[in-house]
Amino acid sequence: MNHLHDVALEKAYRLLNHGPVTxxxxxxxxxxxxxxxxxxxxxxxxxxxxxxxxxxNTYSRGLLEGSGTFVINLPGRQQAELTLAVGSCSGQAQDKFAQFGIAAQRAKVIQAPIVPGCLAYLECRVIEEPGVQARYDLFVAEVLAAYADERAFSKGRWHFPDDELRTLHYSAGGTFYPTGNPFTVTMPAGVDD
Amino acid sequence: MNHLHDVALEKAYRLLNHGPVTxxxxxxxxxxxxxxxxxxxxxxxxxxxxxxxxxxNTYSRGLLEGSGTFVINLPGRQQAELTLAVGSCSGQAQDKFAQFGIAAQRAKVIQAPIVPGCLAYLECRVIEEPGVQARYDLFVAEVLAAYADERAFSKGRWHFPDDELRTLHYSAGGTFYPTGNPFTVTMPAGVDD
Structure with missing residues (x-):
């Protein structure tokens, strides 16, 4: 069953605001x-x-510079092993989709594959900034489309109803941290919200 | 008691790799x-x-452009209310340190205050990139010094021993997510690590 639904572009930043691995x-x-x-x-x-x-020094860099587009996929718990694996080898010598059995689907508005089963997707087009690209490997891009698993993200907010439907944060050495359980704080008195 | 210890500069990225609010x-x-x-x-x-x-359009921008330096402080659970508060008002009209009762300490190598009780600190100096500063409000900086609470970060790794000593991730509307409990995955067979 397909749980993906469109995310309003002005809310797309909230998919990434909490710093998940992608x-x-x-x-x-x-x-x-x-x-x-x-x-x-x-x-x-x-x-x-x-x-x-x-x-x-990555194979992806050439693809990015060629197409000017990419998709940010947000993996959940079920993609943690895959995230570690694709982050640990190059696509130069082998097709990682075949190697890791990823039944890639197609992005909506750009020509690119997406990894099925992720919690959210942001389709992006590079805004050319040759100076910082060359000096820092830093790319600026516009988000053209965003969509998310409605069980985990709806009405502009993350929900994380269970451990399978949490975004992940990466530290090092194969260690991931799922996004924890939310708490809400209130504004101290006297602050003009 | 002061639990802060220096973090080797080549490990400083690990303080931020998992995307905490600052x-x-x-x-x-x-x-x-x-x-x-x-x-x-x-x-x-x-x-x-x-x-x-x-x-x-922030008061901080003028300070940053004047000094060329800043400190990234990583708040834990006890600073969540403060994080929401200082993110919701301007320092133009009032001294936020006084307003919120922050007994600021001094940074080590740059001229700046730090917020006591945070889990880690990165002292930074801006590398001038006027193009992207003007077009995207985007600043590039070098980390000159890094230090962390040894109970939460030591030997280049986060530990998060209890709920008070976790970094936070911010979504929107006063809702924070603590960094969750770690899990470690292993490399699939056939991947050259």
């Missing part, structure tokens, strides 16, 4: 790849933009 | 401020760099 998918001239990335953050609200660090 | 502190010509920021990410390992989004 899978990034690419395609250029028929060649695709998937990598893991934690160094992704929102950059603007509306139209939504984000920033992504992508090392110059 | 408090950012500034000082210029005797005027200080503190704000909340989720849009912060690592940018390089060694020497460590990070990227920060800082809106042009």
């Amino acid at each position: 899978l990034v998918t690419f395609e250029h001239e028929g060649a695709g790849n998937v990598m893991a990335a934690s160094w992704v953050m929102p950059l603007d609200f509306d139209p939504p933009k984000l920033a992504l660090v992508l090392d110059r | 408090l950012v502190t500034f000082e210029h010509e005797g005027a200080g401020n503190v704000m909340a920021a989720s849009w912060v990410m690592p940018l390089d390992f060694d020497p460590p760099k990070l990227a920060l989004v800082l809106d042009r």
Whole structure:
């Protein structure tokens, strides 16, 4: 069953605001790849933009520079092993979708694969910033479309109803942290909200 | 008791890799401020760099452009209310340290206040990138010093021994998510780590 529903573009930043680990998918001239990335953050609200660090020594970099597009996929618990795996090898010598048995689906508005079963997706187009791309491997992109699993994200908010439907945060050495249980605090007196 | 210990600079990215919410502190010509920021990410390992989004319509922006330095403070559970509060008002009209009773301490290598009781600190100096600063409010900085509460971060790893000593992730509307309990996955067979 398909639980994906569209996320309003002005709320797309909320998919990334809490800093989850991501899978990034690419395609250029028929060649695709998937990598893991934690160094992704929102950059603007509306139209939504984000920033992504992508090392110059990766196979994905060539695909990104060729197509100018990519998809940010947000893995849940069931994709943790996959996230570690695709982050630990290159797509130069082998097709990671085949290697790891990923039955890739198609993105909606750009030409790229997506990893099925993730909690949310942001389809992006690079805004050329050659200076910081060259100096820091830093890419700026506009979010063209966003959609999420309605069980985990709806009405502009994350819910995380159970442990399978939580986003993940990555530290190092194969250790992940699921996003914890929310708590809400109130504004101290005297602050003009 | 002071639990802070130095973090090796080449491990400083691990303080931020999992995407926690931060408090950012500034000082210029005797005027200080503190704000909340989720849009912060690592940018390089060694020497460590990070990227920060800082809106042009904030009081902090002038302090940052004046001093060229800032500190990233990582709040724990006990600073959640403070994080919401300082993120919801401007330091233009009032001294937020006084308003919220923050007994600011001093940073180690730059001229800036820090918020006591946080789980980690990264002292930073801006690397001038006027193009992306102007177009996206995006700042690149080098991390000059990093230190952390040894109960929560030691030997280059986060531990989160109890709920008070967890970093936080911010969504919206006063809702925070503590970093969850870690799990470690192993590499699938056939992947060259």
